Amino acid sequence: MKHALHAEPVGTRASQALTIIGQNIDLAVDHEGAICQDTGMPTFEVKTPVRVNQILVRDEIRRAVVEATRRGKLRPNSVDSITGENSGDNLGPGTPIIHFEQWERDDVEIKLILKGGGCENTNAQYALPVELPHLGRADRNLEGVRKCILHAVWNAQGKGCSPGAVGVSVGGDRTSGYAHAKEQLFRTLDDVNPDRRLADVEASIMATVNSLEIGTMGFGGNVTLIGCKIGAQNRLPASFFVSVAYDCWAFRRLGVTLNATTGAIEQWLYRDPSHPIIPMLDQSGFTRTGREVRLQTPVTEEQIRSLKVGDVVLVSGRMFTGRDAVHAHLMKHDPPVDLRGAVLYHCGPVVMKEGDGWRVTAAGPTTSIREEPYQGEIIRRYGVRVVIGKGGMGAKTLAALGSHGAVYLNAIGGAAQFYARAITGVDGVSLLEFGTPEAMWHLTVDDFPAIVTMDAHGNSLHRDIERESGEHLEALAFSAQ
Numbered sequence: 001m002k003h004a005l006h007a008e009p010v011g012t013r014a015s016q017a018l019t020i021i022g023q024n025i026d027l028a029v030d031h032e033g034a035i036c037q038d039t040g041m042p043t044f045e046v047k048t049p050v051r052v053n054q055i056l057v058r059d060e061i062r063r064a065v066v067e068a069t070r071r072g073k074l075r076p077n078s079v080d081s082i083t084g085e086n087s088g089d090n091l092g093p094g095t096p097i098i099h100f101e102q103w104e105r106d107d108v109e110i111k112l113i114l115k116g117g118g119c120e121n122t123n124a125q126y127a128l129p130v131e132l133p134h135l136g137r138a139d140r141n142l143e144g145v146r147k148c149i150l151h152a153v154w155n156a157q158g159k160g161c162s163p164g165a166v167g168v169s170v171g172g173d174r175t176s177g178y179a180h181a182k183e184q185l186f187r188t189l190d191d192v193n194p195d196r197r198l199a200d201v202e203a204s205i206m207a208t209v210n211s212l213e214i215g216t217m218g219f220g221g222n223v224t225l226i227g228c229k230i231g232a233q234n235r236l237p238a239s240f241f242v243s244v245a246y247d248c249w250a251f252r253r254l255g256v257t258l259n260a261t262t263g264a265i266e267q268w269l270y271r272d273p274s275h276p277i278i279p280m281l282d283q284s285g286f287t288r289t290g291r292e293v294r295l296q297t298p299v300t301e302e303q304i305r306s307l308k309v310g311d312v313v314l315v316s317g318r319m320f321t322g323r324d325a326v327h328a329h330l331m332k333h334d335p336p337v338d339l340r341g342a343v344l345y346h347c348g349p350v351v352m353k354e355g356d357g358w359r360v361t362a363a364g365p366t367t368s369i370r371e372e373p374y375q376g377e378i379i380r381r382y383g384v385r386v387v388i389g390k391g392g393m394g395a396k397t398l399a400a401l402g403s404h405g406a407v408y409l410n411a412i413g414g415a416a417q418f419y420a421r422a423i424t425g426v427d428g429v430s431l432l433e434f435g436t437p438e439a440m441w442h443l444t445v446d447d448f449p450a451i452v453t454m455d456a457h458g459n460s461l462h463r464d465i466e467r468e469s470g471e472h473l474e475a476l477a478f479s480a481q
C-alpha cells in the first residue's frame, strides 16, 4: 500500500483516498483495532500431524472467535440465512469456516484470512469458453484465463475496495475452484509462482492491469491491483472453470506454527515480531487543500444542488446508519426517525456497549450497490439528502438524486479506524433487533470527509470510470492478439 501511495500524484482523488487508508492502517496498528469494520468471514486453514486431536483444535478456534468478538476485534458477522438473526458471537452453522488437513510435519500450522463481504461479493467464476464484454471470447487456454482475470478486476471496479489482490484457480469443479482460489491469497505478494506458465500469466496481469486506471476505490488512478496469484488443479474434460477470489486492500491474513505437544507458538506467519512496525505516514488527520465544502446537517436542497462530482465534502452533525435490513424495512414501514434533510450512511459499525451508552470502534462504509433496488424510493419518500457509502450506485439512484435533490458521497472503504474518529458521539439506536451491524445508529460526526461521486446533475464518476476502463480493457485485449 505504501508503493501504491507513492504511485499516485499528490492532490489526486486516488492520492487523497490512499492517504486516508494509510492513516487508517497506522491507527489500527496503534490501537489494535479492526483495520476495517467488516471483519469478514473468519476462514481457518489448519494442518496437523496425525496424532493431533482436531476436535480440540476446532473447539479452541471457536472459543477464540467468541472472545475476539466479545473484545470488539471481530464484528458479529454470523447471520441466520433464513431469519436474518445475528448470532452475536460469530458462531453458527458454517461459521467460522475451518478446513483441516493432515501432513507429515511435526508441528501444527494455523492460518486465518478475514475477507469481508464487499470483496467477497466481487468474486467471479467463469466456465470457458465464454464471451466477455470488451474482451471477446475467452478460450480454454492461458490467454482465456488472462482474459477472465482482467474481466473480474474490471467488473469489480471500486466495489471490492481497490486496490485489491486476486487469488485465481484454474480448473477443479465449481466448489473446489473457489476454495482453491481463496487459498492462493495466502501466498505472499512478492513470491514467484513455481509453475513457469502460471508465473508468466501473473506477471503479464501485473504488468498490464493497472493501465485500466480504475484506481483506489474506483476513483481512477495508477494502481488497481497489488497482487495476482494463480494456482491450477485438474478438471473434468468437459469443464474448464476459472475462479477468481478478489481481496481488498485490507488483505488480512495471519498465521502461526505451534508445537504439537505444548501448543506453544513457534513462529508467526505474515508478520515478524522482531521487525519494527514502520508507520505508513508521518501525519494524522485529513489532509486539507482548502477547497473542501462543509456540510452541516440537516442539509438543504440548495446546498445539494451546488455540489458536483469531484467535490470533497466535510460533513458535521447528525448521521444515521442504514444498510440491507434497514433499507428493506423502510420499504414497508415509516422510518423510526425524521429523515428529511438527513444523511444516510451505508455502514455496519463495530459498536461496544459502555455503561449505559455505546462507543463506535470501527465505522467505514459498506458497498452501496446492494441498496440500489431501494435507494431511489427511500430518497423520494423520506427526503434523504445525502447518501454515503462506497463503490457507487446505479442508474435508478442517479435519477432519484437529480429529481429529488440528493447527492451520493463515496467514503473510503475499509477506513474504519479513521472514520470512527470522526464520530464524536452515539446518540441513540433504532432497529437494534436487526443486530449491531444492521441497526440504525444515530451518530454525531465532525468533519467526516468524503468525495461527491454522484451529483444531482446526472453526473456519476463510477459510470465514467467504468466506461473509460472498459475502453482500456478493449485496448488490452486487442494488444494481446
Ligand code: SF4
Pocket (backbone or CB within 6 Å): 036, 037, 038, 039, 040, 115, 116, 117, 118, 119, 120, 159, 160, 161, 248, 249, 250, 364, 365, 366, 367, 413, 414, 415
Ligand atoms: S476494506 Fe472494503 S471490501 Fe475489504 S472488508 Fe472492508 S469494506 Fe469490505
